[in-house]
Amino acid sequence: MSYRVVHYINQFFAGIGGEEKADYAPETREGVVGPGMALNAALGNEAEIVGTVICGDTYFASDMAKTSAEVLELIRKFEPDAVLLGPAFNAGRYGSACGAMGDAISKELGIPVVSGMFPENPGVEMYRKSLYIIETADSARGMGKAVPAMAKLLLKLLKGEKVGLPAEEGYIERGLRINKFFETMASERCVDMFVKKLKGEPFETEYPMPVFDRVDPNPPIVDMANSTVALVTSGGICPKGNPDHIEASSASKYGEYSIEGFDDLTSADHCTAHGGYDATYADDDPDRVLPVDVMREMEKEGVFKKLHNKFYTTVGNGTAVASAKKFGAEIALKLKADGVDAVILTST
Amino acid sequence: MKLELHKVKVNKLAWGDKTETKDGVLYVNRLEIVDMLSSDERLVKVDLDFAMPGESVRIIPVKDVVEPRCKLEGKGGIFPGMVSDVETVGEGKTLVLEGAAVVTTGKIVRFQEGIIDMSGPGADYCPYSKTCNLVLVLEPVADLEKHDHEAACRLAGLKTASYLAECCKGATADNVETYEFPAFREAMHAYPELPKVAYLYMLQSQGLLHDTWVYGVDAKQTLPTLIGATEVMDGAIVSGNCVSACDKNNTYSHQNNPVIKDMYARHGKDFNFVGVIITNENVTLADKKRSSSYSIKLANMIGLDGLLISEEGFGNPDADLIMNCWKAERSGMKTALLTDEYAGQDGASQSLADSCPEGDACVTAGNANEVITLPPMEKIIGYPDEANVIAGGWDGSLASDGTITVELQAIIGATSELGFTKLGAYTV
Incomplete structure (x- = not known):
């Protein structure tokens, strides 16, 4: 028996229409639609796209919390083992919708979920901590490269296999810190890095310094x-x-x-x-x-x-x-x- | 300044009529230690126990860990200003019972004592799961004030460590390590082709039971100063800390400071390691400004090219770390930082409470918020229900079968910012 996968796409990739159809309400279709065909092929015999959920980008963006709950219910009805979202490339509202769905699916269903986006898609910054997002080109011209990477990572997650580093798997760095035991003690690693920096040799910090939110104080109270x-x-x-x-x-x-x-x-x-x-x-x-x-x-x-x-x-x-x-x-x-x-x- | 560490290997502890080492076994006269510690009127009861590597034993709550050492030759005594006179140390010969440790326990602040598991997954994270531990179970008199309780535990650990080594003075060392640092006059002329560097050694001194002692002086009342690396090995710096267990520098890790050891190994090859500057981590902004400026001024007076900076603790001291870093960098020195992380249980939050762009060479000892499950142990020394209140635990950390689910934060030394473990973190 193969794993049941649900695929989420927007109105454009479903072939319904462009901007003029972006307020399209969520609906489901059995089996594959649009890019689902290539994804399904890439999944091979081990998993199958059993259904597709479609939603217009403007519809989703107009009330993200409400739509996300609505779409989640449609996805849940297929009793999926995993979900694929997009890829959304550099489409901002589509990316945000995929990210929001990834977040909701991770939290509510707790099943594997993979999307694909261009690194500058706003959905990346908003949701990269919630789900794996395969790095793609900025337009659908990158479909050929995105599809196998998304399918491969999803299968790994479904089978509980160890997921490698971002560069190895092709996903965008999620910004999650994971512990591991290194070959040498932290003291020695620090002295090594210190020597490289002193000599002007290339080195890689173990923790890039964070950038903080700064909040401007409100104006003082008059009365x-x-x-x-x-x-x-x-x-x-x-x-x-x-x-x-x-x-x-x-x-x-x-x-x-x-x-x-x-x-x-x-x-x-x-x-x-x-x-x-x-x-x-x-x-x-x-x-x-x-x-x-x-x-x-x-x-x-x-x-x-x-x-x-x-x-x-x-x-x-x-x-x-x-x-x-x-x-x-x-x-x-x-x-x-x-x-x-x-x-x-x-x-x- | 030249110091020889005469290391006598200890593989096992056993009770005996006489405290001595024979063939890798440290025999311990229980009564002598109980008598010695019972003279402290702050303690109503003293009990001793052993915890050996690989045993199904959990020690909770742990306050500090101390390595048994004593002077064989040279000025002064071990732990000066604490259990020995305030004469300076760091020269001559020092006996080390390597592989043995004294572990002090007690419910002092409760939040701020930690766990040592001698086997199982927790043991992978704890440096003191690999030592043969003599555990001091110290019961204070009723209503003993917390600061007095801390002092009593601290002294008990230092006294016992000193006593054990003193009793073994006649033992033959299995190996001798030599550390030698010339006076500045020579040091500044040595290796002219190499950069001159020092170690900026930050000591937890937030006060109110977050204290470190240098020659018996509370570090928060000091200005940054120079200290010989070998003085540290003779116990010139001891921990008086009640603060999250994972990244307080235990006395043992001060005595064996791996940064000093690893810098010494590169001395004369990759840089000229001219000295150690100690500084504090006080809570007020004025103190932070003063100490960081003064430390960097000292570094500039010496004429350094670089500083390796290690932090102790997290949160508030992150501000000290960052001030030290940018002040050094902006005055022309290169820095590398040694810290740990509080990135949340999911690893998704920023790891430090302060940052600066100059901190581009940073090594971390791991994310202290990561959760670990510690399976039940056959024997518990102490009070397992402390897991529910300890920093890194929560109400319900202790399950009815004895399993403890906590953040690494609760394990002694797990994310040591002296870099005493191999733990680290990476980003996915």
């Missing part, structure tokens, strides 16, 4: 006396006993807790969950990290109108930037919905 201020911390302050078990490091969650009725945090009611600093003084007086006492005084003095009755907390210690970003976005939405005007962020 402080009428504003509501919230406290948010990465210093791990939480109700005593850490009821939600926020991790000491590499936090997977944040907590939302009421400070209604608290004028002062003490060791009797709060503590820190943070594992990256000496907790003695934070546990002794949690206000040192989450300054509820001072905020209450200022509230009484009328420096601002109100201290928000909830605070948000997590542990910044070794926590992945992706998790921190997610927590931040969620917390910001909640604060905004609660009418908070300003936030004091405390770290450790």
